[in-house]
């Protein structure tokens with residue numbers, strides 16, 4: 001069941017999404033020693049990160065990681081790790097532990113094993129996981145054009161028999177990507193999908209119609225294992 005919350009624009013959406021994620025983190029921290037948060041890159045999350053970092057919670061007990069990464073070092077402007085460190089891990093949130101996806105290995109594929117070990121050390125399931133959506137219906141780095149999209153979608157896979165992250169090569173220029181796989185994206189107490197603009201609203205409507213490799217995000221929307229809340233901005 002997908003819960004959809006509409007907003008006029010991203011600036012009005014961001015504080016509401018940040019508050020919801022903060023509540024999820026607090027709820028886990030009331031019962032567990034640590035809580036894990038996984039976030040996406042791109043432009044949309046920036047105001048959410050800037051609202052979330054000001055939330056009053058025990059950030060020292062929070063572990064933050066990425067849903068996907070461009071295979072570049074943090075010095076590269078395309079780096080999602082740099083985006084998170086710049087806009088989220090500041091102020092109160094600077095106390096959180098960050099687990100990057102980029103390992104410095106020559107290729108994302110070489111790093112899959114190391115990331116499997118890193119993810120198995122996270123306080124799972126994720127308290128919250130934030131996804132974005134591209135104009136082509138991709139989410140994380142699960143692109144319609146990904147040569148190994150099927151492996152990323154792991155049909156019938158569970159976290160027990162699916163790597164947490166798989167390299168997505170040749171999916172989108174210019175860089176190789178590393179992406180969480182669908183079973184691990186769903187290994188969360190709640191998944192949030194954030195997008196904005198009329199064009200993406202049409203893509204979202206098409207993806208909501210049912211699971212299709214044409215719109216990888218549709219597999220998140222179609223499943224019934226994990227609650228999904230959509231934060232959508234009309235403009």
Ligand SMILES: O=C(O)[C@H](O)[C@@H](O)[C@H](O)[C@H](O)COP(=O)(O)O
Nearest residue numbers: 040041042043044132133134140
């Ligand atoms: O690394 C990335 O780029 C993201 O993880 C990607 O999946 C993003 O969420 C969408 O492309 C939407 O990006 P925008 O928010 O910039 O539209």
